[in-house]
Amino acid sequence: MVDTFVFIVAAVVCLVGALGVVLARNPVHSALMLVMTLFGVAVQFVAQEAHFLAAVQVIVYAGAIVVLFLFVIMLLGVDRAQSLELSFLPVQRWAALLFASGSLAVVVALILAVGEPVTGVEAMGGALGSTDDVRLLARSLFSDYVYAFELTSLLLVIAVIGAVVLVRKPRETDAVVAEDRGDA
Amino acid sequence: MEVTTGWYLVLGALLFVIGGTGLLIRRNPLVMLMCVELMLNGVNLSFVAFSRTLGDVGGQTVVFFVLVVAAAEVVVGLGLVVAILRRQPGTTADDLSALKG
Structure with a gap:
């Protein structure tokens, strides 16, 4: 129950942030919406017991990459708002939306059709679960x-x-x- | 209701598609780079979901490498944007159709 609640809240945060990145008129707002999405994804990582990646996600993405974006926006002075009509490519817009919704429909249909999509052999590089993920990740990273x-x-x-x-x-x-x- | 792997995969696909759509329809090069980050995050989410389900740490290792490559990509991409916009302020992706600067 708690899992479901956390997933839904974080997913809504992710999607609102993602739509905000695409639809915001001001590049600064896009960058801040990107932070929102990145935090949502970090929460999803924690929910899947990838604690180290969640920390790296916040530190590297939200801490370094978005700050770099904001630096460049301020450096270039392109932080004025643009009208959405002008900031969208005119002709390709509908083709892009059609392509995107089509590919999304295909992917979601595949995921739903297969049901439990995971097949394949058991892990060779160390099983997740009881031990903490940092140790496993480090061993995998510095050996394999x-x-x-x-x-x-x-x-x-x-x-x-x-x-x-x-x-x-x-x-x-x-x-x-x-x-x-x-x-x- | 239990959260299955499919939920994470659908969320990852949604993030990927939103990012891809933004990449296709926005003209501001900075926003386009942010949309690339969105796509990378959608894929990362799928990797972590598979890693959890298969019990294999390899998926998380791949996400780690994706983070590093994303950082390098942003550095070079923003360097290009700065170099271009310094020469011609207000450039959009439409104006960059010619290879010769």
């Missing part, structure tokens, strides 16, 4: 997925370097060279 884990560190370094290169202001010499080539 250790190469992928090391690769993510490389990915993060590349992302940082890429971001610095992208937003760097061109130096004078670069600008002169670009003008000489005629594409300044």
